[in-house]
Amino acid sequence: MMNRRDLLRKGGLAALGLILPPFVGPQFLTRKLLAGATGTGTGLKKMIFIFQRGGNDALNTVIPRGDADYSQVNRPGLFINDAEAVDLGNNFAQLHPSLDPLMEVFNHTSLNGVPGPGNLAVLHRIGYPEQSRSHFSAQQFWENGVPGNETLDEGLLYRRFASVPGFADNPFPGAYLDDSLPVVMRGSIPMPAFPATADYSFSGSLAQVEKFLGALPSTPGGTDGHGFYGVYGGKPDIEGGAYRDILMPTGVKLGESVSTVQQALAQGPYVPENGAIYPNNTFGEQLSEIAMLLKRTPATLLGVNIDGWDTHTGQGRIVGAHPNLLASLAQGIQALSRDLQAQWEDVLIVTVSEFGRTSIENGSQGTDHGAGTTMFVAGGNVVGGVYNCDPTTWAPGSMFTVNDRYLAANTDFRAIFSEIFSGHFGDDPLLMEQFMPGFDAAAVANPELFNPLGFMG
Amino acid sequence: MSSWCSWFSVNPLQRISSLVLLTAMLLICGASTAADAPFRRGDPNDDGNVDISDPIMILNYLFGAGGSISCFDSADINDDGALDVADPINLLTYIFGGGTLPPDPGPFDCGLDPTPDGLGCFDSSCDGAGDPQRTVAGHLLNRLVYGAGPEDVDRVINLGISTVVDALLQPQTGDEIGNTLLLALENVFTGSIPVNDEQFVLRPNGSFHYFLGFEEPPFDWTQPGFDDSGWQVGTGGFGRGDNDDVTQIEEFVTTDLASIYIRTHFVIGDPLGLPDMYLKMLYDDAFVAYINGVEVVRSTFDNGSPHLVGNPPPFNQYSAGNHEAGIPEYYLIPDSLLQPGINTLAIQGHDAPNNGDFTLDPTIVTQVSTGSPDRDVIFSDGNLQRFMFIRGIYSGRQLQTVLGEFWENHFTTDEQKLRDLLRNVRNRYNRRILGSNVASRMHSASLEFEEYDFFRDNALGYFGDLLLYSSTSVPMLVYLDSILNFAAEPNENYAREILELHTLGVDNGYTQTDIEEVARALTGWTVTRIPNGMIVPFPDYVTTPVTTSNHSWVTTELIAIGDDWQYFKGTEEPTPGPSGEATTAWTELGFDDSTWLTGPTGIGMGDNDDATVLTDMQNNYISFYARKTFTINDPATPDRLELEVDYDDGVVLYLNGTEVARSQTMADAPAPPPFTASSGGHEANGRPMLVDLDHFRHLMVAGTNVLAAQVHNVVITSNDTSFLPRITSNVPTSRHIDLNNRQGQWNFRFNPDQHDSGAKSIFAGTPYQLDIPSGRIGADGVLDGIELIDALAAHPGTAQFVCIKLIQKFVSDEISLATVADGSAPLELQGLLADMINAWYSTPQPGHIQTVLEVLFDPIGLGGPFWNTDNMKMKVKTPVEFINSTLRSLGALASSDDLANWMKDMGMDLFQRAEPDGYSEVGSDWIGTTTLLERVNFARRFASNVDNDYQWNISSFIDISQNLGAVEVIDIFDEVLFQNTLTEAEKCIVIDYLETDLDGLPWPLDPTASDYLNRIRDMVGFMFSLPRWQFQ
Secondary structure: OOEEEEEEEHHHHHHOOOOOOOOOOOHHHHHHHHHHOOOOOOOOEEEEEEEEOOOHHHHEEEEEOOOOOOOOOOOOOOOOOOOEEEEOOOEEEEOOHHHHHHHHHHHOOOOOOOOOOOEEEEEEEEOOOOOOOOOHHHHHHHOOOOOOOOOOOOOHHHHHOOOOOOOOOOOEEEEEEEEOOOHHHOOOOOEOOOOOOOOOOOOOOOOHHHHOOOOOOOOOOOEEEEEEEEOOOOOOOOOHHHHHHHHHHHHHHHHHHHHHHHHOOOOOOOOOOOOOOOOHHHHHOOOOOHHHHHHHHOOOOEEEEEEOOOOOOOOOOOOOOOHHHHHHHHHHHHHHHOOOOOOOOOOOEEEEEEOEEOOHHHHHOOOOEEOEEEEEEEEOOOOOEOOHHHHHOOOHHHHHOOOOEOOOOEEEHHHHHHHHHOOOOOOOOOHHHOOOOOOHHHHHHOHHHHHHOEEEE | OOHHHHHHOOOHHHHHHHHHHHHHHHHHHOOOOOOOOOOOOOOOOOOOOOOOHHHHHHHHOOOOOOOOEEEEEHOOOOOOOOOOOOHHHHHHHHHOOOOOOOOOOOOOOEEEOOOOOOOEEOOOOOOOOOOHHHHHHHHHHOOOOOOOOOOOOHHHHHHHHHHHHHHHHOOOOOOOOOOEEEEEEEHHHHHEEEHHHHHHOOOOEEEEEEEOOOOOOOOOOOOOOOOOOOEEEOOOOEOOOOOOEEOOOHHHHOOOOOOEEEEEEEOOOOHHHHHEEEEEEEEEOOOEEOOOOOOOOOEEEOOOOOOOOOOOOOOOOOOOOOOOOOOOOOEEEEEEHHOOEEEEEEEEEEOOOOOOEEEEEEEEEEEEEOOOEEEEEEEOHHHHHHHHHHHHHHHOOOOHHHHHHHHHHHOOOOHHHHHHHHHHHEEHHHHEEOOHHOOOHHHHHHHHHHHHHHHHOOOEEEEEHHHHHHOOEEEEEEEEOHHHHOOOOOHHHHHHHHHHHHHHHOOOOHHHHHHHHHHOOOOOEEEEEEEEHHHHOOOHHOOOOEEEOOOOEEEEEEEOOOOOOEEEEEEOOOOOOOOOOOHHHHHOOOOOOOOEEEOOOOOEOOOOOOOOEOOOOOOOOOOEEEEEEEOOOOOOOOOEEEEEEEEEEEEEEEOOOEEEEOOOOOOOOOOOOOOOOOOOOOOOOOEEEEHHHHHHHHHHHOEEEEEEEEOOOOOOOOOEEEEEEEEEEEEEEEOOOOOOOOOEEEEEEEEHHHOOOOEEEEOOOOOOOEEEEEOHHHHHHHHHHHHHHHHHHHHHHHHHHHHHHHHHHHOOOOOHHHHHHHOOOOOHHHHHHHHHHHHHHHOOOEEEHHHHHHHHHOOOOOOHHHHHHOOOOOEEEEEHHHHHHHHHHHHOOOOOOOOHHHHHHHHOOOOOOOOOOOOOHHHHHHHHHHHHHHHHHHHHHHHHHOOOOOOHHHHOOOOHHHOHHHHHHHHHHHHHHOOOOOOOHHHHEEEOOOOOOOOEEEEEOOOOOOOOOHHHHHHHHHHOOHHHEEEE
């Protein structure tokens, strides 16, 4: 019979993503990252990550007006006509009217007092080879950064941010605004997740909480700690196996992050700046909390979901479920861009969705799971514009390239993140294989999907 | 104080001073714990084996060559209380076969030192190992049960493991007689409604005259002869808020209005010949009802005291309490108050002060018992979740309950989506039938409950039955859009998920083409309401499905399209008043229309839809008038009278001189409209306006009646107008069900008209290819789906995927489709999977879950991965498992209120998950800062016993007269919660927590102090916060 160690080696740790190719040591990373981090901006580079879960109908988000297949015939109940859409000025692409608030970021020439192009990159036809049309697989691939690997539960963003010196010791390196930590930020060093800051506290008086939390042992894994920190930072017992190795640091991170968040809240009610108005819903409240945390804590990575994009039925054309979601997304990005002006050069807002949807509307005034999708990237370092949705690169028939049903990807999402990591964070391009295992091979196998788009300044 | 627990880790050179420290620790940490961990004698290096490396370690230590020993007792081979060279020599002799077995606990078993001596054992892998028998019993209770209760471990040991497993695998059926606590709590959350044959006498959305209670109405307002013609006319029900009212009365919010008075009439035959008649009330907040001028009932609190006082209550009286509409209430109307012919219903409805919602929505029904047992209902989604907890905590059929949750989660549906759909279901007259959240969620929660109950009752049965049940359950048909899967417009939502999530697993042997073919095979699967008489058990309602819609009438025309009408061109008023104003004299029964023109309907011009063409109408007149007599033998007959009018552009209709309906396009015109009035625009479109004439039977007479209409164009220059009227008498068939009626039930329906009857091929080109022939007509089309479900249940991919999920649930989550596919899953689990798949196919039908689980649990051999100690305490509890096990551990009495909120805060919201994949069984998905925070907060709140919703009795564990100290107290709860497996290090931190005050100073536990039990409760909360309580 196999013993426990064998079990872990063959199954458990692999499932947790703990046996990756040997990781480059921290010293090496330190050198590379410091070397690369001398680019633009004045402070610590940060990212806000927004996941549109459910699969966004890319074609009713960024409309390829120049493609005759985007038509009343193919989309009898969903077609947005020319006059209704917001034009992006390249004689091809338009935005859904609900996205109009994005134009402030797309067009803005003076947010920083400097004339120039806007700070919104509109990216179309993003995906990866042989896209999954399962929500669960597709989200897994976008999040772990390794398409085809169903089991790797370690995140693409985790690997990038965990490589930054000091990550492990940072009491609050970032957080995901949700009940649970999604794969994209999971790894062996836990990161906090909570849906709202107000509820993120232990019950009891300050003194009771202080006693309950206690103190970490003098050495990691030691037995001289006290209270909650004493057990979670102390000597592990046998139970829980591999999960114990995640749970215990999670407990320590819980105590630390609750303390950080409560200290941030103690600075007083948060008032957004520069006329920022967040959408009046949970997503908007969470974006406002993200802005607060970016200003009051050391966090550099904050993530949030906006749910409900799986519009199989009654999707809505100008009004309805999908337009409402688009409006929330656009108002949220607009509000962040105003509220975070003081650190706009350092902030990058990135939206993703696991896939686009069918090019032809289904029988229920909705759309089914598809392939290529859209991303928005916004921030002071972004070279605004429309990418992958223009007369030069968008050939007729593009909307039916895959299975005669779906829009094909023109750029791999890993190439997008590679540009983000290099362009915004100054990471050495050689590190991409580390952040996204299989990156190099994928770039060799499908070079046309890895052409840089050049949206980072 | 910070260092005493790390005593064992100090350098051996310091051991003398450390022994001094040990004395201090004995005083604080307890006399018998920290220094007396269990151990294997002869295994000082603690690798689990006694071999040559152990005596070498002792020799090195004794001669200062390096190394430290943390468990001195294990090195004291001869148990003489001293470490010396005799020990390694005895051990060497034993190892090489010459010596005697080292004394207890010996080299093979973990145990405590039976001899009191000065040596200690401070760290050993035996530490916390506990008693293997208790550990195994605890494991069984963690996995097949929602955790061990206070006596459960002993009970399992006494009965024997295999006996208990067998019993759990073969639960009885029927109610859990004798489990009085469970049954009592279940009753709190469920109700029952009688299954009666119910017929309307006064239908919903009737026509009322109403009067707002800004002053007292005339004293005789309840009397049949009262003239209410000065009151306003409106459609029931009346109110505001909750989106459940037709006639909105905003004055309940904008003014201090307290009451409304409504009147209508209904027509019956001899009341003695009719079944019992009931007033069926939806109301918010209070009412008094009168039949023919006599009070019949007034609303009351649960204790019988009335909401309103006074005879009658004055107009400005507010209700003494709140009451929400949603679930109708029935009040018997005594025959003595009724009379043959026209009866008058009058009701005064009163609002509670300062609340934003009001409803007054009366109907009258007859009821006849069908003899069927009452139907269980559950009133809300919250009660549904509470019900789950009650069963989880208290059911004696624990494995069945655990599996019930498992299947419910496997075939997850979202109650909210079903509720939203039901709330928007409209009847024939485009009125919502369950407008309020209260009403719609009672139906949605009850349907979800019915589904969950099936999964629990059949949890150990055949997978194919569960799959077929799920595919035809109302919640699933709605949730994954099967009801929108039409022949011409397939919807792939369910097709994709039944393959990916319910049977084969993601990308496990199917293609996009298969998804499309599956969707086609399932076209026409939908839902309908059926009368009680048509309800048949599963699976009969699938194999011989209902194919028709709930609307089934035998129709006779009283006025047909094409009948001759008298008509009058609107070049002037047909019957002008003294000043030339419009009157309704021309609509009266006795009006002489012999001078009018005669022509068949439709009457109008343009569009080629008129038999009588008004060629001179355009630019000459904007309206025309028409009359038609028809015969009614008896206004009290139980048929359904309906007026249909297709029109262009506007119409106002009168029955025997009284306006009964007008098109929306004429809403702004006066009553009656003058001949010059213009209408809003509307085209005749084949979807006529329907008017329920049953509301107007009191206007009808036996013999000749007259229907009159005035038809108006949008502008005088318009080139089209139409009037296409019809009156029908309709006798409902036994299939018919009125959607407003309580009788009947939502059910699977196969609609042949929406079924794609072409040939399909699923899994084409594989050994499992399923070819479905074309041309299945009528109900036979349902066979496509049934054959598909059978094929899916028999497909090896399904056996593989479902067995993997069962292994994940019960044994270890270190296996998945992907790790099986690439061979990286643990070998013992792969072996188990193969055995389970064999068992899956060992029964006449594949997929008998009980048979498959017998292999998994191996109750006979008690071998196999399930019983492998490596797989124990390795699974992270899900939120529901955490809550149930926490409450069970201390024998809690829980009402279950608030548990659902905790579960939600921990990240799980059963029955409400929007995504179709169900909640994860994989541990890493349940480790996170928020879920841990909420678990800790919940468990500490429970332990502190401050919440009335979940309480435990500490005196069942602590006898206060025994003056137990900290160590004894910890040992008691170590046994209760952890089967005595706490390590010394953990015990030290627990004692430290228990015996330290808020300033960090020592604070000995004092059994005589008043805070003694509260401090212990706080300590138990801390023990629930330990990492190990997260695992099962």
